[in-house]
Amino acid sequence: MNTLKALITINTLCIILIGCGGGGSETSSEGNSKVSTTVTKTTVTQAPIPQENTENVNSEKEKLETTELIVQSKNTRIEDINVEPNNTLSATFELTVSISGVSDKVYVSLCDEFTEQQNTYSVQYDSCLFRTPVSSSSYSRTLKIANHNTDLVLAVWHYDGRAPQFIRWIKSNELANNLNIAL
Amino acid sequence: MVNKISICLAFSLAINALPSFAAPFEECPSKAFLIQKPDSITKTFGVDLVTGSYSTLAENMQAQTSFNAVGFNDHDEYLYGWDHATSSLARVGNDYLLQAITINKDVQSKSAGNFVAGDVSSIDNIWYGYRKDKGLFKVYLEGQNINQMEYIEGSAERALHNLTDLAFHPTDGFIYAVTNGTSSKLLRIDAETGEITELGTIYEGVKATFGAQFFDASGALYASNNNNGYVYKIDIDNVSITTDVFAYGPKSSLNDGARCANAPVEISEAIDFGDAPASYGSAFEDNGARHSLSSDLRLGSLVSTSNADDGIQMPTGFESGNQSIITSEVSGLSGQPAYLNGWVDWDQDGAFEADEQAINNLNVSNNNNIVVDVPAWASEGETWARFRLSTTENIGPTGGVSDGEVEDYQVTVTQAGVTLNYYPSSASYTTFAYEDLYPKMGDYDMNDVVMQMQYIEHIQNNQVIKLQIKGRLTAIGASYHNGFAIQLKGVDTTDIRENSIIWKINNESQTTSPLKTTQQAIIEFTDDLNNYAPLQTGCLYFRTELNCTNTNMTTWEIDIPFANPIDENNMPEFPYDPFIFATPGLYHGDEANNLLGKKPGHSLEIHLKNQAPTELFDTAFYGYSDDVSNPSDNVYFVSENGMGWAIEVPYNWKHPLAGKRLDDAYPEFTQFAADRTGKSKPAWYLNVNTSNVYED
Known part of the structure; x- marks a missing residue:
């Protein structure tokens, strides 16, 4: 089975700093006399990926992800903040999926409900962000995705009996939101 | 006797x-x-x-x-x-x-x-x-x-x-x-x-x-x-x-x-039934598909009577005239062969006919990948599929059988080469929550109107050929009456094949058109949501009060085919422009009355922040009362501190109870809102103070 064998190790280091104040929001106003700041350091390690189907996917074998300093302000009220005029409060991000090297028709689904077991995936195809046949040699689509949907699987099914391919994508704040696959 | x-x-x-x-x-x-x-x-x-x-x-x-x-x-x-x-x-x-x-x-x-x-x-x-x-x-x-x-x-x-x-x-x-x-x-x-x-x-x-x-x-x-x-x-x-x-x-x-002729034939053992609509034969009274659960033979590992159809997956789409792959997982196999039969209502006539049998008596193993042919004559749209597993060979789509399981699925048939683009996903809804005191700022409980919506774009050759909208009225916590509509910016009303629109309210087909007679396409769900919010005795509002739970939510399904397919680049971005407006002929606050000298009706719209209103909106509201809109900078429906009157939460969101503030129900919201980068608490809507939100 030509499925992605991914090993992801996440080490999380949390340091809680009390009373630093400020940061995170340039528009924080009064009421922030006592704040806590959380620093989260996440290391994502990914095992080598079989070349034939995933050579362009997450090529970095090790990524360092550090969320930006977060100001946790207790009792901050809506009246206490100032929202930037162009901040529409959209809780979404964009992800660009690119597929190349398509020779025979495949069917591609990007889905958010799945289980991983014994190096393969069981995907819920009724919980997907997009689904498409791909017959041309390459395909690209930019999607708008809810902020909580940070762990997705791209499933590629062949019609000639070959085993399907699965590529897992986990959002990183450090990297651009791209999912590239060469079949 | x-x-x-x-x-x-x-x-x-x-x-x-x-x-x-x-x-x-x-x-x-x-x-x-x-x-x-x-x-x-x-x-x-x-x-x-x-x-x-x-x-x-x-x-x-x-x-x-x-x-x-x-x-x-x-x-x-x-x-x-x-x-x-x-x-x-x-x-x-x-x-x-x-x-x-x-x-x-x-x-x-x-x-x-x-x-x-x-x-x-x-x-x-x-x-x-x-x-x-x-x-x-x-x-x-x-x-x-x-x-x-x-x-x-x-x-x-x-x-x-x-x-x-x-x-x-x-x-x-x-x-x-x-x-x-x-x-x-x-x-x-x-x-x-x-x-x-x-x-x-x-x-x-x-x-x-x-x-x-x-x-x-x-x-x-x-x-x-x-x-x-x-x-x-x-x-x-x-x-x-x-x-x-x-x-x-x-x-x-x-x-x-x-047999004792005086005995009724009635259900006396654990039985799994199909759950497709009645016309397909699901209930016992309709000779519905039913399986005795006397053996361990199952599709997947769960019995679908618990509403958990888990034995069939459809990893590819159903494109008319093309092949489709179906996978099935079978558990409880013994030494006896077991057979899978499957039907898809390709012509959407509400029945599984002989020429709609897609899987014919397949002798199955634990995991099966099955290629089926979607006929060229299959009708486009949503339809039903039925899969039956049994040790009995050659069973039909209805009737009783002594073992195995039946699982029914709703499937979508498209033309060849169609991409289905879902927002926020095919299994979830996004939530639009409104305060309706505009142009006065409200109390931030964000539940005057709560609508949840799912969009599906059908895209062929980079052109959107059809838009499906599924919506449900989730809450009304307001005294004013409001209508609800979605504006498709960049899409002209004439781009839509209006006479081919299919729309249903609570699964009932509608005969009137939901399109407004505007140049820019506006799909109006209703001009008074209260007509779709049945109140229980002793409740002032719909689904916003403690002890006033009500799962009877009105649903809308609207299929909008385009006469002139919309280039993907010209299609408005998700979540489009959903808005509420004052119900015509009804009072909607002193501010509107004082400004316009009349009941506002369509003149008063409330959109998501920085979504420009429709051509029906009265621009006199700009800068009036708490509104600080600045059209020249594309800033709309904004108050002094940058908050709007509406937010979108791309999730099956639990809205605050009546009188409970958004920042109390969701303590991380203010951090998210105050950070212009959007990186602080990006999923603020998952961290909920459950005592402040409505739950069924």
Whole structure:
């Protein structure tokens, strides 16, 4: 089975700093006399990926992800903040999926409900962000995705009996939101 | 009742006089008795007609040759039938052993030979036997003529049909029988005269032998075909050719059936049903697809009665004229082969027809990848598929079967080459939450109107050819009345094939158009959401108060085909521009009245922050009261601190209770809102103070 064998190790280091104040929001106003700041350091390690189907996917074998300093302000009220005029409060991000090297028709689904077991995936195809046949040699689509949907699987099914391919994508704040696959 | 008790009493006395007789069966059992003779041993099986599931009741009835023409006698709760070894009647009690009865035959009876078709009358305590060319005979089972066998005068010349069983109607006193062959007729036999009336054809097809025939208490006749075990349910008052198999029972080369005609056929065991709409046959009343759960054989590992269809996956789309891949996972396989059958309602007529069978009797293993052909004539849109697993081969889309599982799925058929682009996903909704005091700032409970929405764009060759919208009214926590609509910026009303729009409210098709007569396309769900928010007694609002839970949410489904497909680059971004507006003719606050000098109606719209209003909006609201909109900078529906009157949460969001503030219900919201990068608490809507939000 030509499925992605991914090993992801996440080490999380949390340091809680009390009373630093400020940061995170340039528009924080009064009421922030006592704040806590959380620093989260996440290391994502990914095992080598079989070349034939995933050579362009997450090529970095090790990524360092550090969320930006977060100001946790207790009792901050809506009246206490100032929202930037162009901040529409959209809780979404964009992800660009690119597929190349398509020779025979495949069917591609990007889905958010799945289980991983014994190096393969069981995907819920009724919980997907997009689904498409791909017959041309390459395909690209930019999607708008809810902020909580940070762990997705791209499933590629062949019609000639070959085993399907699965590529897992986990959002990183450090990297651009791209999912590239060469079949 | 008195008669029956006295009869029972008399009979029990008679039984006591015969110490070797077994006890009677339970009173009028629901299960049918099947007497079969596999491997030359006469056995009794108990059959549940609902699913055809059966169990062995007796391994050996100790019949010397055959025991046939059996009927259940509801007068004494014994079986009576013809014992071929003794050429006489025999009785069977709950030990399932034949007890010979010595009968006195008249002249004709002596020359009648053995019987295979017979039953006990539901009216009189008499056994009747029928034989072709010999006629109809009866044996009294009580009274002064007890055990006397008599020929019914004139019946011989009427006995032209070769019958393998017959059954007494529970109330009308007639005998009914189904003939055998490739065209089977339903006959009605007068028990008094032997006169036979042909009521019509009930079966046409491969040669059938209906060796077991039963009635139920409602007067429905069931006939079991020995050759394949198929049980047909026959309406004797409306005779027509029956194609639907009622249940898939055991088959046998030699078969006879008996059943208490006064017992209803009803559900008495754990059964899995289909859950497609009624027209597909899902409920028992509609001969719905049903499986006895008596074995471990399952699609997936869960039973779909728990609403967990988990055995079938559709990893590719259904494109008309193309192949599609279906996977199935099977658990509980034993040494016996199991078969998968599948249907898709390609023409969307609400039924699974023979030419819509996509998977035909596939002998399955634990994991199966199946390629099916989507016909070129398959209609585009949402339809239903049914998958049935059983050790019984060749089952149809309806009827009962003794094991396995049925799973029904809603599937989408598209033209070839269509991308389905979902927002936020095909399994979730995004939430639009509004404060409706505009242009005055509200109390931030964000529940004056709460609508949830899912969008599906159908894209072909980089053009959006169709838009599907699914919505539901989630809450109304306002006193003002509001309408709801979605503006498609960049799409002209004329781009839409208006007469092909399909829209439903609560699954009811609508006849009017949801399109406004504006240049830019506006889809109006309603101009007064309150009409779709049924209030419970004692509740002021819809789904925003404690102790006012209400799961009765109105749903909208709108399919919008484009006459001029929209280039993807010109299609507005998700979540488009959903907005509420003041219900025309109704008061919507002093500010609007003071500004406009009238009730505002469509002039007052409330959009998500920085979404420009429609051409119906009155721009006098810009800068009025708490509004600080600045159209020249594309800033709309914003108050002094940058908050708007509406937010989108791309999630099946739990909105705050009435009077509970957004920042109390979701403490991380302010951090998210204050950070212009959007990176602080990006999923703020998952961290909820549950005491402040509405929950069903």
